[in-house]
Amino acid sequence: MTVLRVQNLGKAFRTYRTEWHRFARWFGLPVKPAEETWVLRHVSFEVRAGEAIGIVGQNGAGKSTLLKIITGTFQPTEGQVQVNGRIAAILELGMGFNPELTGRQNVRHAAGLMGFSPEQIDDALPDIEAFAEIGHYFDEPVRTYSSGMQMRVAFAVATAWRPDILIVDEALSVGDAYFQHKSFGRIRQFREHGTTLLIVSHDRNAIQAICNRSILLDQGTVIKEGDPEEVFDFYNALIAEKQSSTIEVKRLANGKAQTISGTGEARVEEIALYNSKGEKAEYVGVGEPVELHVRVKVYRPIETLVLGYGIKDRLGQVMYGTNTWHTKQVIHKPQPDDEYLFIIAFPVNLGVGSYSVQTALVDRDTHLTANYEWRDMALIFNVINIDKANFVGCLWNEPRIDIERLTP
């Protein structure tokens, strides 16, 4: 069942030569706006019940505007949004709380604002109080709350009734670790009961952990839609691509997409993994000492060259990553046609599974100032358990277990 259908959505902010023109327009006078700024245009997508969609994009890409139109606070200029069911939004938690009123009174007020009747609110109040877990503070004025307590109450009331669509905007990192787990748990539980999630976040891990699909917005249009990992790789490339360069996406044999981007001053010519016997390997054993060889060629003169790499699991979570800026091995003033071989030696302290290597050739510790080349899925390798005791997890962390018998 489609719970949300967005069709050819567009939003323009209009400015007039004088505001009197705007007023005249309300009364039907044919006045043309001086300027129209489109912040969203030709956006279409559909969401089915129970899906979790991550909306990704740079600041100003139109994410918030899109969410506001879906929530209903903004009216679209063109196109339409069809929503089947109730929408709840965790946008700015605790907004509209009156500091002089108690938590309980504010909960009633906020729930009333959401459109619930006093009877419904009475029914839900014990649950809200229990979920917030702030004890006697629930009946104290909100001004005496810590910001974490305010978050708790706000989250509890915003999610007191299971919505058909839940919109979460950068609010996943609310409160303390304990409450974060609890709120994630509630979101997960909603999802199991068929709630659709729309999440806006820059937190790659959060989106990859929860979402089954991602939508990348840039300059008001959807430029990519699909698997969250692929979308995030593309997004990262996009961030680095503020200047002028290409983004290349190759399909690999396993169906994953390899994204290469960058300005091209330096490139990774070859990358390979060597096992403990010094042979090129696609399969390596748990705990085996291996070497990652990365051959880099310089094409144009640059000031500094830094190689960064990261090892990601099949879900795209980075297991480990660093760069030669952090290891204080920056290459200064490399000349065109210089070639460098980076030999990265490490033990494969990873769990069994498939991993990918991403590489970045940059000028310093991030890829934001200069991005010579960024390559996702540069290499794929598998870790198998050859000589270790059976274990689970994504980390090889060899324990020593002592057992002492305490009863005679």
Added chain:
Amino acid sequence: MRAMLYALWQYRHFVLSSIRNQLFSRFARSKLGGLWMLINPLAQVAIYALILSNVLGAKLPGVSSRYAYAIYLMAGLLAWNLLSEIISRCLTLFIEHGNLMQKMNFPRITLPAIVVGSSLLDNALLLLAMLGIFVLLGHPFNLALFWLLPLAVLVAAFAVGLGLTLGVMNVFLRDIGQVVPIVLQVWFWFTPIVYPSTIIPEPYRPWLGLNPAYPLVEAYHRVVVYGAAPELKGLLPIAALTVALLLTALFVFRRAAEEMVDVL
């Protein structure tokens, strides 16, 4: 229009609880709490009475009581306070709630409804306080006081009709928010509240007919000071104007609701 009223009905509990919360939060953390909202206008009455009663008190026609001027002042201020409070609160209403309107989807019409409700409530409390003072001053009551009920509704409707349009325009043109308080000040002094209309020189008196607040305040005077029914003939044009203002306000409000959120 009907959808708007229906939404308002659906959110009636929210409106009522908001009015209650506003009243409650005024009492929080202050010794005299809500009394301040009575003390303020009453202090105003005391000041005017003290300074102007000798100058103006004698000129009040048809009443001989020593305290007639104070009562006259209170009647006028009761009407004016309701009028100016609703207008000034509507003026900044949408700007104050801008963030909320951007984040939450709720019927916008509840916002002016809350203002009207809580202003009427404040005004009723002020009336009660004034009635108490009347008793102390020995001013006689009669049933004409019940005229205050429809009169207050008329004043509130007139004020919200004007205030809502100004409030919507203020979102786009912030100068309005600066100009209106000044205009209200001038308007106050051009309305016979602290002085009787009889002190205006005869040739200028017809100009008073152009002041829409004049028939309203006069009606309050008649009811409170003289214990007589208001002149309905004088109120008819203002009632018609009120209907026109309300319709304009609702029209502007509906047309602007969409764009308002964009610029907040």
